[in-house]
Amino acid sequence: MTEPTPPSDDVLLEVAGLRKAFGDNSVLRGVELQVPAGSVTVLIGPSGSGKTTVLRSLNALEIPDAGVVRIGEVEVDFSTRVDKRTAARLRALSGMVFQNHNLFPHLTVLGNVTEGPRVVQKRPPDEVRAEALALLDRVGLSDKADQYPFELSGGQQQRVGIARALAIRPRLMLFDEPTSALDPELVGEVLSVMKDLAGEGWTMVVVTHEMRFARQVADQVIFLDGGVVVEHGRPADVLDTPAEERTRRFLHRIIDPL
């Protein structure tokens, strides 16, 4: 086990006053959070707590009604109308791994990884290909480069998803319940890749129910409920000695569902 890179004081991601309603349903009611560069933040919370909406706001897949998201030098204030260019600038800073991988089924594994760098970033094909193969090697799939996603297992598909997200050379990585759709025996291979990334110093924001991952890899655990951050801190503090009753009840349900 590699120790996660200790977080530096440099805050890479900052979120303030994030609000979002779907119709009458207020999903986010003023979310605040900070993610230091090189650190791993795990978002936990009950279904409907808004954790996925927070994550999707970080790359403007969801446009919040209000609030500010800053990643590095790019700051977006959602209380004013956000045009496509601004959304794209924010989005370019993060790589996203989806719960259902959302790989492009009509492209090979290699094609999935090279698509962004080649088509959007227009980097030289040889360089893109070499880098993509290196990324596939890093997630342990260099022998699958020419296969189509449907020929892979769920865990392998998700690892391709990670390689595809890394390929755009993001500043931080977002994971939206990356193991929730997987068979239990495939969860480990995905988490172990994520743990390696954390060890390499990647800044990561992870929505997950994997408490062991949170405990072992996270620098910060944030507990969301009812669209606000109820509690945040070091994993040991939040998970073992939660200050809030709501956190305690949630953790109890997770650990002992019956």
Added chain:
Amino acid sequence: MESGSTADLIRESLGPLLSGTLRGTIPLTVISFVLGLMLAVVIALMRLSPVWLISAPARIYVSVIRGTPLLLQLFIIYYGLPSIGATVDPFPSACLAFTLNVGGYASEVVRAAILSVPRGQSEAALTVGMNYPTTLRRIVLPQATRVAVPPLSNTLISLVKDTSLASTIQVTELFRKAQELAAPTYEFFTLYAVAAAYYWVICLALSFSQARLETRLDRYVAK
């Protein structure tokens, strides 16, 4: 004697009917289908637009095309356009009418096919940096194609036979050729049967191509 002359008639008609097919039916079908399909994509995208001013005209267009007889559309373009000062020859008139018709019908196929591509695909495209046109071109339309091929094949096969309507505005295609050959001999049944066989062979060939194309497009789908 009687059966001998029928056999002769068939043999003599094969060449002219083939020429009607190659010079009339096939070019009319190919031109109208290709242009119609391009029009269909444009109309489908318009209909999918959240902007009412863009989607409404597309909706009305599809409604008018589907709600009026093809023969009437053909006549309006051929006989109607001259009345507003635009005379068009029979063949281009027919091409225009069939293009507009295919555009209306196929747009619904294209729209449904685009909607069949899961939303997550567009989101994933956004996260690798794509804008809307690139997402359409690289991610959505290639996947929609797979879904659209069977119904579009239907449209194409219908079109092959619908081009016979162009005979009513003096386009010399397969059916009109059969009429012309039959008129002096009164052997309508024989010549129409030969013409029917020609249509059927074309459609058979299209069905085979459809099957091959479907197999090719299914290569990335779990069996």
